Amino acid sequence: MTLRMYLWVPLLMNKPEKKLVSCRRCGTCCQRTTPTLHGQDISLVLERHIPLSSLVCLRAGEKIRDNVSGGLQILQQELVQLKPLKNSRQCLYFKVNKGCLIYTHRPVECRTLECWNTSSLEELYARDRIARQDIFPLSLLELIYAHEQRCSLVRLRPAFERFAAQQDRDALDLLVRACRFDLNFRDVVAEKTPYGPDTHDGIFGRPLHLVLRPFAPYFNSSVFQKLFLSNS
């Protein structure tokens, strides 16, 4: 089973009295999760049915919620998803009483999911998931590469681990400098290019200081925030 489908387990256990055979567009799936994009969705982005401001990249090395165990797992390969609303799992395109605002151009996972039979989505889920290189022009890929040189979670991982295990001061300094770089880099991109802050989660992933939070309670503290926000 897949991550997205596990969000459906509670629903499937509360079986409806009448067996579903087609989508009623109730929006329950849209309120619980957002779709990961696949090869079939590339044209939706390139043709601007889904703008960059609606995307978020979850980068390799991020800790994300594993809906099977309820715990956190490290993402091995980056994903591009539709953004959820702030502090919510609900897809940004879902509106109560209106449903999906991009229904005719919704991603393939949304078209495939049948909540009464998850086998089609199960078959699709791990196949042909896209990465940033599939949707962004070379000029942006160069910026992404420059950002990853300093802010790659895979590269920074030894520093998280040293800090978490030994409170290593050098590791903390490295992480603080990376968080400052991440924020400054985004400011420069917003100032010097047409890509405003609303597109940065899709282009560079979520800000590094937010992505660090699940790795140690200290990264969630105001003490840490003051460190990387000072002299930035």
Ligand code: SF4
């Ligand atoms: S794109 Fe539309 S169908 Fe898909 S999760 Fe969002 S609101 Fe629901």
